Amino acid sequence: MIRPALVITAMLLLILSVSCSDEPVTRYEFLMDTQCSITVYDAGDEAYIDQTFALMREMDRRLDRHSQDSQIARINRSAGICPVQVDGMTYSLVARAKELSILTSGAFNPLLGALSSLWAFGSPEHEVPDASQIADLVSHVDIGCLVLDEEDMSVYISDPAVQLDLGAIAKGYASQVAAEHLASCGVERAIVNLGGNVYCLGSKGPDEDWVVGIQNPEAPTGGYFATVLCSDAAVVTSGSYQRRFEVDGVEYHHILDPRTGWPADSDIVSVSIVSDDGALADALSTACFVLGTQEAGRLCRSMGVGMLALTTSGRIVRLDA
Ligand code: ADP
Ligand code: MG
Secondary structure: OOOHHHHHHHHHHHHHHHHHHHOOEEEEEEEOOEEEEEEEOOOOOOHHHHHHHHHHHHHHHHHOOOOOOOHHHHHHHOOOOOOEEOOHHHHHHHHHHHHHHHHOOOOOOOOEHHHHHHHOOOOOOOOOOOHHHHHHHHOOOOHHHEEEEOOOOEEEEOOOOOEOOOOOOHHHHHHHHHHHHHHHOOOOOEEEEEOOEEEEEOOOEOOEOEEEEEEOOOOOOOOEEEEEEEOOEEEEEEEOOOOEEEEOOEEEEOOEOOOOOOEOOOOEEEEEEEEOOHHHHHHHHHHHHHHOHHHHHHHHHHHOOEEEEEEOOOOEEEEOO
């Protein structure tokens, strides 16, 4: 005979285990110069999150141009001198960056490293660089300087005045690699967020998309002006409110117009791209910011990706994929 007390205990255990596995688990780490988080909804073994952060740390180590022994720093030190052999991941990301630069007519350009260093948005001292220095550096920026040899897996920058900077593509790419790693561990529902580069793995529920809030530039962190629905896709946002400084009442932000070397001055304050390709979403968000709503809309339509933009006049432009 089955005793009622045993049945109740068994039921309690069942309820506890269901609620435990349904409880999302979130971990944070500062990587790729931004606050990153991973939330797993069907947690299983939390070691998967540790492994995923380790993978992201390794990507950061290879791609961070400011770290002396990264592959990107080696490529930059060898600019105008010799090609540098790199690992498969770095090679394919650099090749992708070149391809996307051509596809966006140069609005996204991974060769703005010297200009980004000149503007020094990350440093506490804020100074507007000398206009003639900007003009000089921008005259060297030409995607033809990025020479790739697939057989050798080498990257060469043919002009010593040019430096590689993957800052506008690496985080979107890493968010997808992280999500794919979680999926390979058996995780079905997770959100990876690298400072606004959000990858949504799986869906929120059966026939229910994830809802991603898009930061309102005027509001404190967590205040949204719109939401985007998606499943198994990246939502990547670029905005002039993210990194900036003010000198003599003028604001300068970190997204540069590769044609001028100055902060892009389009009609966009914030633009989000939705695509199942994280690197594409990241590069396009930067390109669309530079191009402004009209050209950005044309580009996104031609590529079949979703876009949500907030303009300087407060208009919301939404384009479904
Ligand atoms: P965030 O890095 O804040 O997510 P973005 O993805 O738009 O924003 O990338 C901006 C970073 O990329 C800058 O900090 C700079 O290093 C680099 N960058 C700036 N302008 C461009 C551009 N037009 N094309 C490619 N990279 C850029
Ligand atoms: Mg970007």
